[in-house]
Amino acid sequence: MTLLSIRDYERAANGQLSAATRDYYAGGAADELTLTANRTAFEGIDLMPRTLCGATRPDLTTRLGDQPLALPLGIAPTAFHKLAHPDGETATARAAGEAGALFVLSSLSTTAMEPVFAATDAPRHFQLYMYRDRATTRDLVARAQAAGAGAIVLTADAPVWGLREADARNRFVLPPHLRAENLAAGTDRLPDSGGSGLATYMNEIVDGGITWDDLDWLCASTTLPVWLKGVMHPDDARRAIDHGAAGLVVSNHGGRQLDRAPATIRALPAIARAVDGRVPLWLDGGIRRGADAFTALALGADGVMIGRPALWGLTVDGAAGVAAVLDILARELANTMSLCGCASLAAIHRDCLFDTRTIESR
Numbered sequence: 001m002t003l004l005s006i007r008d009y010e011r012a013a014n015g016q017l018s019a020a021t022r023d024y025y026a027g028g029a030a031d032e033l034t035l036t037a038n039r040t041a042f043e044g045i046d047l048m049p050r051t052l053c054g055a056t057r058p059d060l061t062t063r064l065g066d067q068p069l070a071l072p073l074g075i076a077p078t079a080f081h082k083l084a085h086p087d088g089e090t091a092t093a094r095a096a097g098e099a100g101a102l103f104v105l106s107s108l109s110t111t112a113m114e115p116v117f118a119a120t121d122a123p124r125h126f127q128l129y130m131y132r133d134r135a136t137t138r139d140l141v142a143r144a145q146a147a148g149a150g151a152i153v154l155t156a157d158a159p160v161w162g163l164r165e166a167d168a169r170n171r172f173v174l175p176p177h178l179r180a181e182n183l184a185a186g187t188d189r190l191p192d193s194g195g196s197g198l199a200t201y202m203n204e205i206v207d208g209g210i211t212w213d214d215l216d217w218l219c220a221s222t223t224l225p226v227w228l229k230g231v232m233h234p235d236d237a238r239r240a241i242d243h244g245a246a247g248l249v250v251s252n253h254g255g256r257q258l259d260r261a262p263a264t265i266r267a268l269p270a271i272a273r274a275v276d277g278r279v280p281l282w283l284d285g286g287i288r289r290g291a292d293a294f295t296a297l298a299l300g301a302d303g304v305m306i307g308r309p310a311l312w313g314l315t316v317d318g319a320a321g322v323a324a325v326l327d328i329l330a331r332e333l334a335n336t337m338s339l340c341g342c343a344s345l346a347a348i349h350r351d352c353l354f355d356t357r358t359i360e361s362r
Contacts, residue, residue, distance in 0.1 A: 003316070003324065004328070005289075005328060006288045006289065006309045006312070006325060006328060006329070007288065009309065009312040009313050009316055009321065009324070009325055010308075010309070010312050012312070012315075012316045013084075013311070013312035013313075013315035013316050014026075014312075016315050016316065017083075017084070017315055019170065020170040020172055021083045021084070023166035023167065023170055023172075024080075024083070024166070024167055024170070024172050024198075025078075025083075025084075025308055025311050025312075026308065027164050027165075027166040027167065027256070028162075028164070028254065028255035028256050028259065029162035029163050029164055029255065029256050029257055029258065029259040030162075030163050030165070030259035030260075031259055032255060032259065033255075033259050033260050034252055034255035034258065034259050034260060034261045034262075034263070035254070035255030035256070035259075036255070037255070037262070037263040037266075037286075038252070038254070038255050038263045038264060038265075038285040038286030039286040039288065040263075041263035041265045041266050041286065042265055042286060042288075042289075042291075042292045042295055045265070045295050045353060046353065046354035047291060047294065047295070047336065047339075047340055047352065047353060047354060048340060048351070048352055048353060048354045049339050049340060049341075050339075050340055050341030051341070053341030053342075053343070054343070055337060055338045055340075055341050055342055055343040055347075056338055057334075057338075057343075058334050058337035058338055058342060058343050058344060059343065059344045059345070060072065060330060060333060060334060060337075060345065061345075062302070062303065062345055064102060064123050064150075064280060064303075065150075065225075065280075067123045067150065068100070069100055069101065069102060069122070069123065069303070070099060070100025070101070071099060071100055071101050071326070071329075071330050071333075072293065072297060072302065072303035072304065072333075072345055073099070073101045073102070073293065073303065073304060073305070073306070073326060073329055073330065073333075074096070074101055074102030074103065074104060074282065074303055074304070074305040074306075075092055075093075075096050075101065075102070075103045075104060075305060075306060075307075075310045075322075076104060076249075076251075076254075076284045076305035076306060076307040076310075077104045077105060077106035077107075077127030077153065077155070077229075077307075078106055078307045078308075078310065078311055079106045079108035079109065079110075079180075080108060080109075080110050080174065080178070081109065081110055081111070081311065081314060082110035082111065082178050083110070083174075083178070084311050084314040084315040085314045085315060085318045085321075087314075087318050087319065088109070088110050088111045089105060089106075089109045089110065089111040089116045090111050090115055090116050090119045091119075091314060091318045091319035091322065092310055092314055092319070092322050093105070093116045093117070093119040093120040093124065094119045094120060094319045095313075095319045095320070095321075095322035095323040095326065096120055096122055096124075096322070096326070097119065097120030097121050097122040098319075098323055099122075099323060099326040099327070099330070100122055101122060101326055102122065102123050102124075102125070102282075102303065102305070103120055103122060103123070103124045103125070104124070104125045104126070104127050104153055104305065105117070105124065105125070105126050105127060105149075106127050107126070107127055107128055107129055107140065107180070107182055107183070108180050108182075109180070109181060109182060110174075110178050110179070110180070110181055111181055112181040112182060113126060113143060113144060113147050113149075113182055114143075114147045117144075117147040117148045117149060118147075118148070123150050124148065124149055124150060125149055125150055125151040125152070125153045125227065126140070126141075126144035126147075126149040126151075126152055126153065127153045127154075127155060127229065128140060128141065128144075128152050128153065128154050128155065128218075129154075129155055129158065129202075129205075129206045130154065130206065130207045130210045130214055130218070131205055131206060131207060132205060132206065132207045133205075136183070136184065136187070137218075137221075138221055140182060141218070141221060141222050141224070142222075143182075144224070145222060145223070145224050149224065150224070150225075151224055151225045151226065151227050151246065151247065152218065152222060152224050152225070152226045152227070153226075153227040153228075153229050153247075153249065154215065154218060154226060154227065154228055154229065155229050155230055155253075156210070156215075156228050156229065156230040156231070157229070157230025157232075157251065157252070157253050157257050157258075158202065158206060158208070158230070158253065158257060159208035159209070159210075160203060160208050161196075161198070161199040161202045161203050161257075162253065162256045162257040162258065162259075163259070164196060164199065164256060167195075167196035167198060167199065168195040168196045168199070170196075171192065171193075171194065171195060171196070171197065172190075172196050172197055172198055173190040173191070173192055173197035173198075174189065174190050174197075187205055212239060212243050215228065215240070215243045215244065215245065216243055216244065219243070219244035219245075225246030225247065226244065226245060226246055227245060227246060227247035227248065227249060227280075228240045228245045228247075228248055228249070229248075229249035229251050230249070230251050230252075230253060230257075231248045231249065231250055231251070231271060232250065232251075232252060232261060232262065232264070232267045232271075233267075233271075234270045234271050234273065234274035235274070237271045237274045237275050238274050238275075241275070241278055241279055245279065246279055246280075247279050247280040247281070247282070248271070248275065248279060248280070248281050248282070249282045249283065249284060249305070250264050250267055250268050250271055250281065250282070250283040250284075250285075250301070251264060251283070251284045251285060252264055252267075252285055254284070254285055254307055254308065255285070263285065263286065264283050264284065264285035264286065265283070265285070265286065265292075265295065265296060265299065268283055268296060268299045268300055268301060269299050269300060271300070272299060272300025272301070273300070275300075280302045280303070281300060281301055281302050282301060282302060282303045282304060282305055283296045283301040283303075283304050283305070284304065284305040284306070284307060287304050287305070287306050287309070287329070288309065289329070289332055290328075290329050290330070290331065290332025290333030290334070290335065290336050291332060291333075291336045292304070293329060293332075293333050294333055294336040294337065294340070294348060294352070295353065297345060297348045298348050298349060298350055298352045298353050299350065299353070306325070306329070309325050309329075310322050310325060310326075312325065313325035313326075340352050
């Protein structure tokens, strides 16, 4: 079968993955309303085609600080890539580097950060949970900086682990040959708890009581810029910047934390107004088409990240599969830009979205 879309890769990957891994990658919290909303919210936003614009070869290049990106796309931090393919996170990083996309490595990677970061020259960040053991937290930050990370991305939306019922039913744990390679012995394996081993593990080792003071502490603990991931409220966006955050990711953890939280694309406009260009603003959640990326850029994002689609590509064909997924999204984004009359990313703005009130007022 010729794989032409992200949905094609999803179907192909689901035919290869074990049931427990498939459910872990795909599942959301509780009734999965937010998981579904992340996807369907894009379907309710129409795009405005424009004519005679000469935008047949749009420029997709952008910058992340002083680093160039070939695409406004990135790989979101996702755990346990070796469940998808033996080459794991190294393959994903290599594909991101070849595409010129941002790569964010999860703390819960099944490959140690050093060889992963060595596999890509593109901008790479390290995702961090604030662990109860602050020495572990400091060590991970220092290792990431030494390994070439360009930023630390603190996940802030997991004071407790989301109610992921599929993982509990499957008694999700890693197979014996895999572990969380960035963490020290004794904290690198998931317990067989009779339910979700991951939920038990995360609730035990992650500090759920962190406050803005802890963001201050993290910013003071490293010379790397610190991003905050999991921002869904404009007041939190403003406060994060006041406390030193150098970048923000609008994210509801892929619908895996608070069910009935809004879709990220719906939360984005108010956050973009609050940020007002002061720091980079990226979004994840529900990106399945280049038109979705276009919509997020029109509503104020500087870039978008994909999680599950990268894992589907990795499952199907390792690094080549991840590269194919990124290429599909890039080609679709370019196609959407051409049809909407945008020759560059800077030309994408709110008026590229259809609004009957705007049209009728002219």
